[in-house]
Amino acid sequence: MNTATTSRYAAEYQTIVPALPGQNLPWLQALRAEALAQFSAQGFPSPREEEWRYTNVSGIEKKLFAPLADLTAGDVDVEWLKAHKLQDAWVLVLVNGHFSAELSVLEGLPEAVSVTSMADALATQSDKVEKYLGAAADQAEHSFIAFNSAWFTDGLFVHVPTKLVLDRPIQLLHIVTGSDAMATTRNIIIVDDMAELKIVETFVGVEAYLTAAVTEVFVGQSAELTLYKMQSESDKAYHFGGCYIKQACDARFTHHNFAFGGLLARSDIHVDLDHASECELNGLYLGVKRQHIDNHTRIKHLKPYAISRELYKGVLDDRARGVFQGRVIVAEDAQKTDSQMNNRNLLLSDDAEADTKPQLEIYADDVKCAHGVTVGQLDEKSIFYLQSRCVDEETARNMLTFAFANEMVDKIKIRGLHDMILEQVLTRFPQQGVNKEWL
Amino acid sequence: MLSIKNLHVSIGDKPILKGINLEIKPGEIHAIMGPNGSGKSTLSHVLSGKGGYTVTGGSATYQGKDLLEMAPEIRAREGVFLAFQYPVEIPGVSNIYLLKAALNSIRKHNGQSEVDAMDFLTLVKEKVRLLEMDEKFLYRAVNEGFSGGEKKRNEILQMAILEPKLCIMDETDSGLDIDALKIVSEGVNSLRSPERSFVMVTHYQRLLDYIKPDKVHVLAHGQIVKSGGADLALELEEKGYGWVEEAVA
Ligand SMILES: Nc1ncnc2c1ncn2[C@@H]1O[C@H](COP(=O)(O)OP(=O)(O)OP(=O)(O)O)[C@@H](O)[C@H]1O
Numbered sequence: 001m002n003t004a005t006t007s008r009y010a011a012e013y014q015t016i017v018p019a020l021p022g023q024n025l026p027w028l029q030a031l032r033a034e035a036l037a038q039f040s041a042q043g044f045p046s047p048r049e050e051e052w053r054y055t056n057v058s059g060i061e062k063k064l065f066a067p068l069a070d071l072t073a074g075d076v077d078v079e080w081l082k083a084h085k086l087q088d089a090w091v092l093v094l095v096n097g098h099f100s101a102e103l104s105v106l107e108g109l110p111e112a113v114s115v116t117s118m119a120d121a122l123a124t125q126s127d128k129v130e131k132y133l134g135a136a137a138d139q140a141e142h143s144f145i146a147f148n149s150a151w152f153t154d155g156l157f158v159h160v161p162t163k164l165v166l167d168r169p170i171q172l173l174h175i176v177t178g179s180d181a182m183a184t185t186r187n188i189i190i191v192d193d194m195a196e197l198k199i200v201e202t203f204v205g206v207e208a209y210l211t212a213a214v215t216e217v218f219v220g221q222s223a224e225l226t227l228y229k230m231q232s233e234s235d236k237a238y239h240f241g242g243c244y245i246k247q248a249c250d251a252r253f254t255h256h257n258f259a260f261g262g263l264l265a266r267s268d269i270h271v272d273l274d275h276a277s278e279c280e281l282n283g284l285y286l287g288v289k290r291q292h293i294d295n296h297t298r299i300k301h302l303k304p305y306a307i308s309r310e311l312y313k314g315v316l317d318d319r320a321r322g323v324f325q326g327r328v329i330v331a332e333d334a335q336k337t338d339s340q341m342n343n344r345n346l347l348l349s350d351d352a353e354a355d356t357k358p359q360l361e362i363y364a365d366d367v368k369c370a371h372g373v374t375v376g377q378l379d380e381k382s383i384f385y386l387q388s389r390c391v392d393e394e395t396a397r398n399m400l401t402f403a404f405a406n407e408m409v410d411k412i413k414i415r416g417l418h419d420m421i422l423e424q425v426l427t428r429f430p431q432q433g434v435n436k437e438w439l
Numbered sequence: 440m441l442s443i444k445n446l447h448v449s450i451g452d453k454p455i456l457k458g459i460n461l462e463i464k465p466g467e468i469h470a471i472m473g474p475n476g477s478g479k480s481t482l483s484h485v486l487s488g489k490g491g492y493t494v495t496g497g498s499a500t501y502q503g504k505d506l507l508e509m510a511p512e513i514r515a516r517e518g519v520f521l522a523f524q525y526p527v528e529i530p531g532v533s534n535i536y537l538l539k540a541a542l543n544s545i546r547k548h549n550g551q552s553e554v555d556a557m558d559f560l561t562l563v564k565e566k567v568r569l570l571e572m573d574e575k576f577l578y579r580a581v582n583e584g585f586s587g588g589e590k591k592r593n594e595i596l597q598m599a600i601l602e603p604k605l606c607i608m609d610e611t612d613s614g615l616d617i618d619a620l621k622i623v624s625e626g627v628n629s630l631r632s633p634e635r636s637f638v639m640v641t642h643y644q645r646l647l648d649y650i651k652p653d654k655v656h657v658l659a660h661g662q663i664v665k666s667g668g669a670d671l672a673l674e675l676e677e678k679g680y681g682w683v684e685e686a687v688a
């Protein structure tokens with residue numbers, strides 16, 4: 001731990017705290033104080049911690065990121081924003097960690113659904129927030145979560161009541177315009193019994209900054225939630241994004257994690273499964289230059305008959321490094337668990353690296369658990385086959401790489417988002433390779 | 440069309456082809472037969488440019504050009520087509536996408552513009568009908584999950600669409616059921632023309648009943664040990680390879 005860093009943050013904190021939302025809420029004050037104390041004591045996570053062993057965050061430690069004041073919408077490049085905004089969706093825009101009503105699109109939401117900024121939720125329905133904040137994310141787990149609890153400036157609060165099915169997705173568009181800034185947001189998503197919801201979290205930015213976002217998710221009985229995360233932060237940015245999910249009986253949850261940006265990016269996706277619930281975790285990480293992209297997933301089968309499916313794919317070029325740590329924990333009580341975990345990595349250069357660590361911890365005896373990992377290069381036989389069909393070698397390599405990645409893009413069920421992400425994948429093949437018109 | 444002179448090929452230090460001579464004129468069909476491991480696939484691979492082989496001597500001239508100097512994709516664009524003994528599965532790349540990519544690279548190579556989308560679809564559908572395939576195969580990933588016979592038929596579909604000048608078919612008949620063999624053979628026969636030549640590697644007379652070769656060669660231990668007309672295949676079917684191999688040894 002770097003004590004100089006933590007004490008600098010702690011000193012700064014006192015000047016920032018009056019501007020943080022929920023000042024009048026003693027429970028939140030207590031929670032923030034506890035989080036600050038934990039962060040001050042521990043600092044940022046260290047590679048000595050098992051869950052961080054492949055990821056060194058000293059690049060973050062060396063800097064002092066400062067929260068940015070509320071920005072006026074006029075400072076945001078509207079065209080740039082438009083490129084990331086979903087059509088046919090309700091969009092909540094957070095600029096530098098602050099909700100912008102002006103840039104958001106929330107007209108036409110059903111009355112019964114509550115979609116507000118976190119600051120608003122703390123002002124108008126703090127009882128509900130108190131019940132859920134910290135109920136899925138345990139800030140004792142590691143200090144990025146604690147950091148988030150202490151510093152969060154705003155976020156998204158969504159509550160979909162029982163049996164309500166929202167036909168359009170809600171997008172949380174998280175943009176950062178400042179340099180050396182931190183954007184610290186906390187989101188709560190509650191999907192009550194038998195309700196259905198699709199959420200898209202998009203992270204974009206241009207400068208060197210730190211994103212520290214925590215999303216807590218509660219999926220009720222027989223409810224269904226699909227959550228897409230699109231991380232295309234700037235290539236100078238640091239990103240921590242944790243998503244912590246609690247699923248009730250028979251609940252279904254699907255997560256798609258597209259990790260394309262950032263100099264150093266870490267995602268946590270941690271799921272707790274109740275009786276006969278199902279979760280599917282998909283991931284695609286594309287690393288170039290010196291990018292370091294870490295995905296940490298944990299699925300806890302707590303009760304019998306739950307199903308989990310996981311597929312993470314990585315494409316790593318240049319000196320990029322990809323990390324996949326996937327833990328599946330099957331509790332003693334969780335008989336008839338059915339779990340599959342897969343991680344496949346494609347290395348495009350000799351200097352690229354993939355660290356993959358699947359971990360199965362099984363305490364029940366009647367379960368079906370499988371896992372597999374691969375780290376490899378493109379198949380020479382496939383390249384020759386394509387060449388024999390008139391395709392030059394470079395194009396053949398691009399085609400195969402694209403096909404490898406596109407399997408994950410094809411799983412996206414929201415048309416506009418699919419096209420947006422496809423576009424980003426295609427920019428990875430600027431010379432030649434894939435003709436979009438033919439797909 | 441193709442002139443192979445004293446071709447020697449090794450894998451690592453191991454000589455596989457030991458002086459192959461073969462002259463193929465435009466419009467001719469040559470059948471190559473021979474025991475397992477004699478080098479038939481090696482010859483097909485070397486002609487189409489697969490890596491991993493060392494040419495230690497001899498030459499292969501295609502339409503007056505040094506074939507062995509060309510990159511595999513250039514050979515393909517110049518009209519050399521290999522129908523693989525074991526077609527490769529390419530997950531994530533659809534059949535129709537690859538066909539379009541291939542056809543357009545040939546057109547570009549010949550100074551033509553990209554094929555019109557409608558014309559392409561018409562052409563592809565016509566060939567799909569010719570080979571009695573389901574159109575659904577067009578939209579599936581190349582060979583992925585195809586049965587053995589379906590893969591072979593798919594190779595011939597590609598051949599029919601790309602209209603190569605030199606078609607090398609490595610055991611296309613193996614794995615085809617009786618009806619499929621007939622359909623594929625008819626497809627091949629419909630491609631016959633005075634400008635197009637075929638090299639057919641096969642173990643069985645059946646194929647040659649449908650597609651009558653002009654010449655039959657026996658490849659054994661890396662050499663062509665006997666050549667003859669279509670009758671030679673019948674003789675081999677009856678007597679096996681022992682007598683030709685002995686005659687040489
Ligand atoms: N990578 C390799 N390393 C060493 N030997 C090889 C390699 N590939 C092929 N061979 C050998 O080269 C010889 C010729 O193989 P080839 O595949 O050309 O035979 P073939 O005539 O096509 O046989 P078949 O009728 O069984 O298809 C065989 O003895 C084979 O074992």
Ligand SMILES: [Mg+2]
Nearest residue numbers: 479480481524
């Ligand atoms: Mg062979």
